[in-house]
Amino acid sequence: MSMTFSLIAPASFTRPEILDQAEEALRQFGIEVRFPAQLQKRHRYLAGDVYHRLETLYAAYADPDTDAIWAVRGGYGCAHLATEIDWRRLAPKPLIGYSDLSVLLDQCHRHGLPAIHGPVMKEGVKLTSDDPALRAASQRDFSALLALLEGRPADGVALTPITATTSAIIEGPLVGGNLSTLASVAGTPLAFRAPPGAIVVLEDVGEPFYRLERDLWQLVYAGALDEAAAVCIGTFEECVPYGDLRIETLFDTWLTPRGLPLYAGLPIGHGRDNLPWRYGATARIADGQLQFGA
Incomplete structure (x- = not known):
């Protein structure tokens, strides 16, 4: 089953070429990602100031043609957003990420919204790694992510x-x-x-x-x-x-x-x-x- 994800950059800045590589690898894996018009608007070491990151977050949740919201990476800055979000504006789509996203995952849960602790989008590059063990682990984790979104939990x-x-x-x-x-x-x-x-x-x-x-x-x-x-x-x-x-x-x-x-x-x-x-x-x-x- 293929799925489409809205991308957000709620924390640190990511080099665009890394995102391009991840997008290509994920497409071959059956995952489509949807970039906003301007995902990142670099502000110091962040993907944008609080206002920009909030607006891309709202736009991602408002897209009716995507299945979930996916952070491109963690890093630093998610807490800046969590205190400013108007939670009433967020559709009941799962937010996916980990690391600095932990604070947003916890806040989603508190506000009755679904959330998944799992790989961030830029880690799609691991799907084409030269290391067979890393490539196999990545394939397992992304397969488990799709299964989870389909309502099937990971194995124990x-x-x-x-x-x-x-x-x-x-x-x-x-x-x-x-x-x-x-x-x-x-x-x-x-x-x-x-x-x-x-x-x-x-x-x-x-x-x-x-x-x-x-x-x-x-x-x-x-x-x-x-x-x-x-x-x-x-x-x-x-x-x-x-x-x-x-x-x-x-x-x-x-x-x-x-x-x-x-x-x-x-x-x-x-x-x-x-x-x-x-x-x-x-x-x-x-x-x-x-x-x-x-």
């Missing part, structure tokens, strides 16, 4: 229990995203708070461990995880460790005293694998697996 993935028993059964809304992004909005009107019984996914990229620990501490003491039922660790790509400290140990330090079951092994994040999932849909941990909601 095996988890590694860190401070949880393999017999545990946990069911609740799947939320979360990029750790540093979610920590950055603590103490603002956009502050992330896991819904009661939620399974929280956290991932990050390019951060040294001391910053990750600072961000995790901030989420914990801001009360963001007070009502969560479990935390699942995605990938922490290119995050610089401190000696032999493991990311699981870092999370264990702050979450286990609060009675939060902790799991690792999710193929979600900035690495080779980024399996898409519907933000806020009911997920289930059982028999050592995370089962995604449709």
Whole structure:
């Protein structure tokens, strides 16, 4: 099944040639993307000032001939938009993205709009990568994204229990995203708070461990995880460790005293694998697996 997506650039600027390459690769994969007349109007390191990025967002949602709204990339700046959006103007189309988009995905869910944590549009270039493993992973993730939009959830993935028993059964809304992004909005009107019984996914990229620990501490003491039922660790790509400290140990330090079951092994994040999932849909941990909601 082919689908057409409205493109938005809610965060950082992307070189146009990268978007051209991604568009061609995605077309061969059966995905059509629709560029607005002026997707980007560069403003410092951003794809435009707040006004320009808002107008392209509204125009994308208003297009009656597209199936979903797709961010070309993350980066920086989504929080600028989230405080300004007139949510009544947005049609009930799913917003797709991750990383800095985490704040917009969370706000969509709060306002009753569908959202999908998944690959951004510019990552379509991976479909033609010379690396067969990267190409295969990208084909799997984009196929899973199309399946999700058709109402079919992704297959379950095996988890590694860190401070949880393999017999545990946990069911609740799947939320979360990029750790540093979610920590950055603590103490603002956009502050992330896991819904009661939620399974929280956290991932990050390019951060040294001391910053990750600072961000995790901030989420914990801001009360963001007070009502969560479990935390699942995605990938922490290119995050610089401190000696032999493991990311699981870092999370264990702050979450286990609060009675939060902790799991690792999710193929979600900035690495080779980024399996898409519907933000806020009911997920289930059982028999050592995370089962995604449709």
